[in-house]
Amino acid sequence: ELKVEQNPLFLSMQEGKNYTIYCNYSTTSDRLYWYRQDPGKSLESLFVLLSNGAVKQEGRLMASLDTKARLSTLHITAAVHDLSATYFCAVREYGNKLVFGAGTILRVKS
């Protein structure tokens, strides 16, 4: 059974600082997603990572994937308040069935 562990579950950051969210998964998969959710809103797709060594960047967020270590990271550079949200990683088990991590609540303080 595929399990996905995300840490930390809660992250309070100062503006301008860097930090990393980690996503470990237990069995082989060929697809990993990062989603962002603002309170009461839908899950917004941030990145889809398909292959070992994949790195994608969008603004202050950068995601990477190491399929050998079964690890993905979401790196935040010079955090700003607008990045406050809950971030989920999700791993494809089969088809389009996704197994999600518990989510990381990010709060950026000014």
Next chain:
Amino acid sequence: EAGVTQFPSHSVIEKGQTVTLRCDPISGHDNLYWYRRVMGKEIKFLLHFVKESKQDESGMPNNRFLAERTGGTYSTLKVQPAELEDSGVYFCASSPPAFNEKLFFGSGTQLSVL
């Protein structure tokens, strides 16, 4: 283009009552999924429709849950009778017909069973 729409956004019912949640996928998306997040835990898969057919219902917790997708358009998820442990956020997602397409999620229905 309209996104995935879910109704209602919130529902508060008493234990033993029936509740029906509705999801309108993005037009042209054959694939429709239901997920739920209970008590702030992980978001978990419930089931997957391809058009009007149930492709995978391995995540449905028990026979109190009934999902339908008549005509391959909108979908409903009925909980009857509702129990306290059914409280949580129910998400619907859709994706285009092609395989390996990303999922587009709705904003969810917050269900509270008292």
